[in-house]
Amino acid sequence: MNWLLPPSYSTFGPDIDRMYYIILVITGVIFVVTEVLLVYFLIKYRKREGHKAEYIEGSTKAEIIWTAVPAVIVVAIGLMSAGLWADIKDPSRFPAGSYELILNGRQFEWEATYAGADGVLETADDFTLLNQINVPVDRPVTVHLRAEDVLHSFFLPDMRVKQDAVPGMSIPVWFEATTPGEYTIGCAELCGLGHYTMNGLLVVQTEPEFEQWESEQQVAALEALERESPLPGATASVPDAANTARTSGGATEE
Amino acid sequence: MSLDKHTHPPYMTIWAVLAVLMFGKVAVGLSDLPQAVAVSILVVISLLSAGLVALYYMHLRFETKLLWALAFLPFPLVAILILTVIQEW
């Protein structure tokens, strides 16, 4: 059993962890004090022959104290976390110059769509990735989160990122990875019988690695586009050959 | 509504007022006033006629203040729900 949060690898991760530990300390102290007090009272004031309880109806002074003190503590915690919450979730405070991509959740897989050679999302030359997202390290990334069928929840435990994907909405989610490596993508909202199979891979690459990977993908996408239809017709979301599509749990209704 | 008092509230006049208000609403509704203006007028009129029905036909006006409090209880909750959820869009 481990009460410490797993290590975080995003810029706002440590701030969230600090909030968790502050609350852990405060609630820990209150927990110990109250439980010890309870046990102490049970032992000290246990029934003894001839002893009578003291007729005390209460004391307004005590009431005021244990109304004001908890109120101050909880409001303080609230104010501390309000700023951090706005930085993470309020689109108007997202860092500028972030790398954009679209993530589409559907029953039992994640599909990431990257801007193709023209650098503009949702154009013919976009390339997609199934159940895998590659992002550059030390650079803010904005994921435009969407869902096709039911609610899903984009959860990066190592990056301290969680956001429900709602069909009909495109919700921006940002994070900035600090260390390259392979991390887990999870679905945290019940989305049907294959909910537990919706795990994916977040690959954080160094700048050169990412540049190289991205250009390869773009070229592959362009070639696929040429082969398929010489005229740049409808946006063909070409299943990326490089990534083996994971066999999803249930039949994915297209 | 104590039993001995037989003077009834002016039911017929209230009926006339309600009818006038209702047809007035229809006129405002079908007129081509800008929507914001029309909506606010309509809301005011319907709250007014709803109040009239509650006060005189449901005899709220002659009941104890506590019943007024009970009758009024759900309306702040209604306002909280609609005004909060509407922020979403």
Place this chain on the structure above:
Amino acid sequence: MESHAAAVGLPGRQPEIALEGVYTKKLGMWIFLLSEVMFFTSLIGAYVILRFANPEHFASPGEVLNVPLTAINTFVLICSSVSMVKAFAALQNGDQKGLQLWLLVTIVLGSAFVGVQIYEYIQLAAHEGFVPSADLYAAHGGPLYGSTFYVMTGFHGTHVTLGVLALIFVLMQARKGAYTPQNLGGVEIVGLYWHFVDLVWIVLFTIVYLI
């Protein structure tokens, strides 16, 4: 409840403890009406929010819905509210005949209201293609318009029908002379419910038909 109190030799309730003048049945009905307010809040609130979220789904007044017919229908319901109050006033004066007459008028007006509404549904569904289910929806506006319209007005219509049934029951009791100026419980309770249903329609008519 009265039979219990008698059985156990209980003197009547001390009025100063109870809510002065609001005897148990009336208090129970008022409290039930509060829960009804919240039920309609849920439906009307959903309509207001959905209309605010997707205005393009909804048509402006008169385009799809037949406002003149419903205006007359609303007038019918207002008249039924008056006849209900006249019935209650008649009972207070001890006029049993007047009570039964006005109750009958209320029942007729109430049934007329439900009849007109059913006729309106048939008109809308048959000719305009204005139906609750999204896939069959064909009228101007979008499927949300049909869904919200039918659920709100349908549940209100159901409440009016239940009101009419209750009024019929009260009329039968009145014929048997169950109500006296001292024991006007049943009539006042049905009256409160009826006025509440009329009150909901005043709000509903405005929001659905006129905005």
Place this chain on the structure above:
Amino acid sequence: MSVSAPTTDFDLLPFAGEHHEELPFIRKYIFSTDHKVIARQFLFLSLFFLVVGGLLAAMIRWQLGFPGQPMPGGDVLPDTMAPGGIILPEFYNALVTMHATFMIFFAIMPLLVGVFGNLLIPLQVGAPDMAFPRLNMASFWLAVPAGVLMLASFAVEGGASGAGWTAYAPLSASGEWTGVYLGQQLWLASLFILGFSSIAGSVNYVTTVINMRAPGLTWLRLPLATWALFITAWLILLAMPILAGALIMLLFDQTIGTAFFRPEVGGEPLLWQHLFWYFGHPEVYILIVPAMGIASEVVSNGSRKPVFGYHSMVLAICGIAFLGWIVWGHHMFMSGMNPMLGTTFMVTTMLIAVPSAIKVFNWLGTMWKGNIHLHTPFLHGAGFVSLFIIGGLSGVFMAATPVDIQIHDTYFIVAHIHYVLFGGSLLAIFAGITFWYPKFFGRIMNEFWGKVHFVLTFILYNVVFFPMHSLGVQGMMRRLYDPYQYEIFADMLPLNRFISIALFALVVVQVIFALNFILSLRSEKVGPNPWKANSLEWAVPSPPPHGNFQHMPVVYRGPYEYSLPGAEEDYILQTEPDEEAEPAERSVEPATR
């Protein structure tokens, strides 16, 4: 004062025992309008559903502890659920959904509101029965079909609803996503009918408390159990209809194909979440406030000392009731709700921690300088207080929005839910059943086995649920059929297996309570006031006769005047005339002693 033999016009020989397979029979279905009979009927109904909910929990823990392995006794289940005893993913989702639905709507809520509301309110306010006895009977006989419909949803084609007890749209809005069509519709219809049952009951409770209090029983002389049930009735009255409306809209989405919550035809999934949680948060206070009331009663009785700060306890309950309406957004921080709304809901949620803190400190204040009798109800009450502290404090983690990012929809939330619902409400229910057993059946439960059951339950309970905080902090999500698919959770299998085994032991330990409950139906009869308490229900014989009071009781004092200086006993019934009071008030003959 001779007490004439209670002329009970009903013949009730309950031999209900909730052995696992056997359904509790009442030998004769009694269409009675006596609030005490209805309380007993609710008791047997909800204890039965408590057992059903417990079995579903055991199956969930089996799948999490021994994923994919055949469940002992699992071959009883049809192949659509568990071929060869191995639980299928869709059945697991149904288990998760129905465990929560049965426990919340058909076990804890009826046990707290249906059972103790019906038994205590008329007795504690000094009324012969509820304001509307027939409506009260209808309230029970509406809950039965609701329960039957919910049980039936397991047997229909496609199985029971698998969209979670919160039934988030669009997953719940159309069977296309889960393959469950009729099961989801039955789920919706069943809760809709249960809504009627709750509203009928609450209208009764509120009217009885307002209008039928005995003379002298002012608002500030009401016992805290009745205060809690009164405020809870208000919460039900104003919250259940919202759920009823939302359920109807979802039911039409499912059946007629309307567009309320189906995004592909223009609906708004977030609207369902707002409506559900606007009902949902008052609902979770409906599940805890009566438990707080019961805890105050047994803690004060056990400590032989007045409740510390009665006025602030009442204010705290009212505070919880008001604040309960403006916090629902904290269930939706991650749901795509406007982040600025998140900040407002975070502040209101932080504030609602204050009334709970006040109550905890007042319970501790009650025990301070008491003369504590460690009888079973008090033990459960003290257990409630200690576990409610943990439940309340773990709520602060989720109220802080950034921390919620990591722990939302993980096992941290599951731990919090079970600390307030199992450690909180269920322990208070055990306290209540043991404390008012004389008023239910005229006998008393065995103290020794009561203590054995408490100690084993308390220990095993913490062994099962405290580690779940750790699972949640590691990020393990809720409702995962097989969490070990994720490599980062693979090493959590041993801990999950340990929790599962501990839970099986916990379920087995509950047999002690069941046996104690059943065998005590035959134990020796007890007098009107075995626990030496003060409120009015202890001024009538056990079990109280039809009509409860021989004469209209007159109340002279508060409900918690334990160890009054100068009084010979350490308790004084509320009907005891006040020596200093002027003679006029003592004219009416006090009720039977």
